[in-house]
Amino acid sequence: MNRIEILSPFTGRVLPIEEVADPVFAEKMVGDGLAVEPTEGVGLAPVAGQLAVFHTAGHAFAVQVTPEVGVLVHVGLNTVQMKGQGFGRSAEKGDTVKAGQPVVKFDIPAINAAGYSPISPVILPDLPADYRIEKTTAKSVRAGQDVLMTLVRG
Amino acid sequence: MPETNVTLTNKTGLHARPAGAFVRVAKQFQADIKAHHNGKEANAKSILSVLALGAENGSSVLLKAEGADAQQALDALTELVNTKFGEPE
Numbered sequence: 001m002n003r004i005e006i007l008s009p010f011t012g013r014v015l016p017i018e019e020v021a022d023p024v025f026a027e028k029m030v031g032d033g034l035a036v037e038p039t040e041g042v043g044l045a046p047v048a049g050q051l052a053v054f055h056t057a058g059h060a061f062a063v064q065v066t067p068e069v070g071v072l073v074h075v076g077l078n079t080v081q082m083k084g085q086g087f088g089r090s091a092e093k094g095d096t097v098k099a100g101q102p103v104v105k106f107d108i109p110a111i112n113a114a115g116y117s118p119i120s121p122v123i124l125p126d127l128p129a130d131y132r133i134e135k136t137t138a139k140s141v142r143a144g145q146d147v148l149m150t151l152v153r154g
Numbered sequence: 155m156p157e158t159n160v161t162l163t164n165k166t167g168l169h170a171r172p173a174g175a176f177v178r179v180a181k182q183f184q185a186d187i188k189a190h191h192n193g194k195e196a197n198a199k200s201i202l203s204v205l206a207l208g209a210e211n212g213s214s215v216l217l218k219a220e221g222a223d224a225q226q227a228l229d230a231l232t233e234l235v236n237t238k239f240g241e242p243e
Contacts, residue, residue: 029174030201053205060170062202070202072170080166093208125201126177 004065004151006046007099008141009073010038010120014148017121022077025121030072033123034135034148038075043104044144045097046071046122052094054103055080058087061103062125069131069151072123075104076111086110100144122148130154156225157218164238167210172239177201179234185221187231198231 008014015035020026025035045051045063052070053062059079064070075087086107091097111118124133134150141148164172168189180187180198187198189207191214196203198217209215215235219227234240 024171024174029178030170052202053208055169055205056208056210060205062205064202072202072205074170080169125205126203 001066002153004047004069005147006071006122006149006151007044007144008036008146008148009043009046009122009143010036011040011141011143012036012038013140014136014138015119020077020119020121021117025074025123031123031125031127032133033121035119035121036141036148037119038108040143041106041108042102042143043073043075043106043120045091045099045101045103046073046148048099049097050094051091051097051103054089054091054093057082057084058089058104059106063097068126068128070125072125073103074121074123075106075118077117077119079111079116082111082114082116086114124149124151155218155220156228157216158228158232159214159216160232160235161214162209162211162235164241165211167213168204168207168215170205172241173201173204175234175239176204176231179230180227182230183221183223183227185219185224185227187217187219187227190216190218
C-alpha cells in the first residue's frame with residue numbers, strides 16, 4: 001500500500017511525540033508518531049488490520065496493517081503499572097478489526113488518581129525507511145473521524 | 155544454531171521500553187535472531203513482533219540465532235535481560 005491513513009484512536013488534544021513526558025516515546029525508542037491527551041475514555045482501532053498486540057493489562061495494543069506496517073497505541077504513560085485496573089477490553093488479541101472499532105475502554109479519572117498521565121502515544125514501530133509520516137496539524141482530533149497521520153510510501 | 159533460555163525478571167517483561175531496548179541490541183548484529191515464547195516466534199529485530207509475544211515478568215524466552223555473530227548476539231541479549239534492561243526497580 002502506498003498510502004495508509006491512520007485515524008485518531010482518541011478524542012482529545014494532539015501533542016508532538018517529543019513533548020511526551022516519557023523518554024521511551026519522546027526519544028522515539030519504539031518509533032515516531034504523535035500523542036493525544038484523551039478527553040473520552042475509549043480507544044479505537046486507528047486502521048483496519050489484525051489486533052496483533054493487546055497487553056494483558058489492557059493499556060497497549062497494536063494493529064498490524066501489512067506484514068511491515070503496524071500501529072501501536074499506548075493508553076497513558078507507565079499505565080502498565082495499573083495492571084488492568086480501570087481498563088476494559090472491547091476486542092481480543094488476534095481479532096480482525098475495522099478502522100474505528102472500539103478496542104479498549106479506560107477510566108481517565110482512575111488513571112489520574114493512580115498518579116499516571118493519560119497522554120496516549122500512537123506510534124509506528126519498525127517503519128521501513130521508504131515510508132514517511134505526514135502528521136496532522138490539527139490541535140485536536142475526534143476518535144475514528146479525524147486522520148491523525150498518513151503514511152506515504154516513496 | 156546457538157540458542158539460550160532467558161527469564162524476564164524485570165517488572166514489565168518485554169513491554170514498550172524493554173522491547174525497544176531488546177530490538178536496538180538485536181539490530182547491532184548481522185545474525186537472524188528469533189525469540190520464542192508460549193508457542194509463538196518473534197523476529198528479535200521487530201518491536202511489534204517482540205511485543206506480540208506478550209512475554210511478561212517471570213516468563214522465559216528461548217532465543218535462537220543464526221549467522222556469523224550469532225553467539226555474540228545471544229550473549230548481548232542475555233546480558234540485557236539479566237540486567238533487567240537497565241530498569242530501576
